[in-house]
Amino acid sequence: GNSVTQMEGPVTLSEEAFLTINCTYTATGYPSLFWYVQYPGEGLQLLLKATKADDKGSNKGFEATYRKETTSFHLEKGSVQVSDSAVYFCALSEDYGQNFVFGPGTRLSVLP
Amino acid sequence: EAGVTQFPSHSVIEKGQTVTLRCDPISGHDNLYWYRRVMGKEIKFLLHFVKESKQDESGMPNNRFLAERTGGTYSTLKVQPAELEDSGVYFCASSQETHNSPLHFGNGTRLTVT
Numbered sequence: 001g002n003s004v005t006q007m008e009g010p011v012t013l014s015e016e017a018f019l020t021i022n023c024t025y026t027a028t029g030y031p032s033l034f035w036y037v038q039y040p041g042e043g044l045q046l047l048l049k050a051t052k053a054d055d056k057g058s059n060k061g062f063e064a065t066y067r068k069e070t071t072s073f074h075l076e077k078g079s080v081q082v083s084d085s086a087v088y089f090c091a092l093s094e095d096y097g098q099n100f101v102f103g104p105g106t107r108l109s110v111l112p
Numbered sequence: 113e114a115g116v117t118q119f120p121s122h123s124v125i126e127k128g129q130t131v132t133l134r135c136d137p138i139s140g141h142d143n144l145y146w147y148r149r150v151m152g153k154e155i156k157f158l159l160h161f162v163k164e165s166k167q168d169e170s171g172m173p174n175n176r177f178l179a180e181r182t183g184g185t186y187s188t189l190k191v192q193p194a195e196l197e198d199s200g201v202y203f204c205a206s207s208q209e210t211h212n213s214p215l216h217f218g219n220g221t222r223l224t225v226t
Binding site: 004036041042043044045046049089091100101102103104105 | 118147154156214217
């Protein structure tokens with residue numbers, strides 16, 4: 001079956017540091033890939049997505065590139081801010097419903 | 113537009129009691145999903161409604177869980193009787209279309225069974 005693996009964390013960085021959160025996936029078909037973010041006290045929000053190989057999703061300074069050859073979708077940001085502190089979930093979908101699969105989440109704390 | 117709302121935000125109950133969680137999807141969204149995150153692990157699919165019909169309930173863990181969506185608007189998820197392992201965060205999400213529409217999530221209900 002489909003699965004998503006991501007670095008467990010927690011990840012603690014200083015403000016303006018470079019961020020990478022690794023995500024790899026296993027899928028039987030050609031899924032769309034997503035990063036969701038959960039800020040404290042809030043629900044899951046779609047951060048970015050990519051629907052096919054070599055696509056780059058970007059939003060709020062975050063980027064992730066769909067790499068079919070390495071089955072990866074690593075999240076990066078060049079300079080993190082305290083307000084980026086949240087839990088980040090990598091996910092894939094070949095169709096919604098039961099085929100929308102999440103990783104375990106990575107908690108990011110950014111210190112001033 | 114109003115987002116997906118869930119009630120309550122937190123619930124603490126004793127083992128053996130009953131709890132009912134509610135989800136109000138975004139108006140006009142036919143698709144409604146329940147997911148849960150147990151003990152900080154992966155967010156896992158529970159079930160999917162299209163309007164009032166259960167499209168897929170393969171993720172429901174056992175018959176102590178009952179989901180309804182009467183009239184195709186809000187949905188409830190009842191746990192009866194609750195067990196310790198049911199503790200976690202229950203998320204509801206909705207979307208307009210089944211394919212290629214983003215999922216809009218609620219803030220979740222944190223359930224603690226003691």
